[in-house]
Amino acid sequence: MTDREHSTKLRALTMGALGVVYGDIGTSPLYTLRECLTQGGGFDLSPDIILGVLSLIFWALIITVTVKYVIFVMRADNQGEGGILALTALALRGMRPGHRKTTAVMAIGIMGAALFYGDSLITPAISVLSAVEGLKVIAPAFEDYVIPITLVILVGLFVLQSFGTEKVGKLFGPVMLVWFVTLGVLGAWQIIRYPDVLGAIWPGHAVEMLFEHGWKGYLLLGAVVLAVTGAEALYADMGHFGRKPIRLAWFALVLPSLLLCYFGQGALLLHEPGAIENPFYHLAPDWAQVPLLILATAATVIAGQAVISGAYSVTLQAMHLRYLPRMEVRHTSEHEKGQIYMPQLNWLLLTGVLLLVLTFQTSSNLAAAYGIAVTGTMVATTLLAYKVARSLGRWKLWQAGLALIVFLSIDAAFFFSNLIKVEEGGWFPLAVGALVFLLMATWRRGREVVRQRLAEDALPLDSLLERLKGGSIQRVPGTAVFLTGNPRGLPPGLLHSLKHYKVLHQRVVLLTVDIQDVPHIPDSQRFELKPLSAGFFRLIMHFGFKDEPDIPNALEKKKIPGLPFEPMETTYFVSRETLIRSHRRAGMPRWQEPTFIFLSKLSTSASEYFCIPPNRVVELGMQLEI
The missing domain is CATH 1.20.1740.10 (Amino acid/polyamine transporter I)
Incomplete structure (x- = not known):
């Protein structure tokens, strides 16, 4: 200049x-x-x-x-x-x-x-x-x-x-x-x-x-x-x-x-x-x-x-x-x-x-x-x-x-x-x-309590991969992206999808979005990809707190070799938790629980927050005790 x-x-x-x-x-x-x-x-x-x-x-x-x-x-x-x-x-x-x-x-x-x-x-x-x-x-x-x-x-x-x-x-x-x-x-x-x-x-x-x-x-x-x-x-x-x-x-x-x-x-x-x-x-x-x-x-x-x-x-x-x-x-x-x-x-x-x-x-x-x-x-x-x-x-x-x-x-x-x-x-x-x-x-x-509850209920990935080796689960063409806050284990949405549909996509991406305490993350540091077996991938996307977390746009721009994200062949699976008060285990003070449940109902869906088009999203509901 x-x-x-x-x-x-x-x-x-x-x-x-x-x-x-x-x-x-x-x-x-x-x-x-x-x-x-x-x-x-x-x-x-x-x-x-x-x-x-x-x-x-x-x-x-x-x-x-x-x-x-x-x-x-x-x-x-x-x-x-x-x-x-x-x-x-x-x-x-x-x-x-x-x-x-x-x-x-x-x-x-x-x-x-x-x-x-x-x-x-x-x-x-x-x-x-x-x-x-x-x-x-x-x-x-x-x-x-x-x-x-x-x-x-x-x-x-x-x-x-x-x-x-x-x-x-x-x-x-x-x-x-x-x-x-x-x-x-x-x-x-x-x-x-x-x-x-x-x-x-x-x-x-x-x-x-x-x-x-x-x-x-x-x-x-x-x-x-x-x-x-x-x-x-x-x-x-x-x-x-x-x-x-x-x-x-x-x-x-x-x-x-x-x-x-x-x-x-x-x-x-x-x-x-x-x-x-x-x-x-x-x-x-x-x-x-x-x-x-x-x-x-x-x-x-x-x-x-x-x-x-x-x-x-x-x-x-x-x-x-x-x-x-x-x-x-x-x-x-x-x-x-x-x-x-x-x-x-x-x-x-x-x-x-x-x-x-x-x-x-x-x-x-x-x-x-x-x-x-x-x-x-x-x-x-x-x-x-x-x-x-x-x-x-x-x-x-x-x-x-x-x-x-x-x-x-x-x-x-x-x-x-x-x-x-x-x-x-x-x-x-x-x-x-x-x-x-x-x-x-x-x-x-x-949100910390919710993450803890989901992590406690998560099943290990190894058990599912063993079942896939036996060919007991049918695979269909395309890419499935399961959003999960836990970078380890299986997301609940995947288990619910498998339970209801009895099939898995040819490529399955376990996606975790990480919002870091810096304003912006450069594109070169956005993705952290770990290929697993049987068509599974563990992907962590990093955003700064002032970045727009537009997942589809970021994935389509990246062009990851061997992992195409074609819009018409990619389906995003998002879990929507229905929170209920727990009388067995208290993760937060009793007086805070109703407030948190009320705020959760007001919160917009993860698909909207991450800019995922409605026609490419499957939302799976689940109940969770807090």
């Missing part, structure tokens, strides 16, 4: 990162400073208070986002992929299954991912609602229409998900470019008028704010954290754009624009305290407020789109890593694997978002619920990053320990300052996180 081509590609990726990665954090100026100065009864709008709050926001963006995420955490990539589950897979690498430390690391990762779903519900609600609330400033008579307009926009956003984001996504980058330039220009104008606000850069103002106001100053951190919401997206979307474009967009445009906007709002409040009603919209002159409202609404829709896409991505990873049951996945782009649509999850998210708006009514009320989801995931990321730095990054203990102390101290301060607001709305992300954590842990444990 020439330097010019490389430069063009870098610009395109940087523009894409603007549209997808920075939508959440980029819309935080709509409500952050207002919440900082009005929460908990509010502060008097003296210069010391305003400068102190601005200083806290400034250093939160520098330490938490810039140093922790952009510089430190983004170095911990799993073959270029980021995000809480990719980091969990990295942290678990080399650890012993079933060990206490392994269980603890897995629990931290699952809890971080679980809290992400709370964030996925709150972000679209608070972002769109805060933008539409600009109507109160522009035309107070329309205040009663804020909720209905917000609901209509949100419904439209989720309905459009089924069409994919390939075409609309091309508009995201330019819109967000205009948005960040607008933030910078509006803020810079106020700073030029009142440059004394730049004194907030001095960290002494932040320290003084915390120590002079005691408990009230500490609770203020619960609102300051709103300035760094969306920091996880920088890391989670690293696989889509790469580390360099995300960093370039942050340092060149996003960080300067955010700081200019926050300091501009502070400068305005220093001289017009009455603008505290909505300092963001008061930055603009009267003639520009309607265009600003339209632009802000577009930016918040993009922020909502980004977090919804993130929820799809995290769910797909969780399914492949066996933390969640299989759900329907539709690919909305012929070119980009990451652009997917999950109808079941989409409508669940829409229901939750609409209920949030109707329950909390204002962005100020939602802000109390927002912080816990974000800071909980940040704490989990810090702990996992420490583990990866020590085990894979080969950091010395004092280096990793120092980073852990600094980042965890700040994350914990943000988290516990938000924990105080449980009654005001913080209960919501905690409840969502606890529910998702329970479902993930139950599904993971349940």
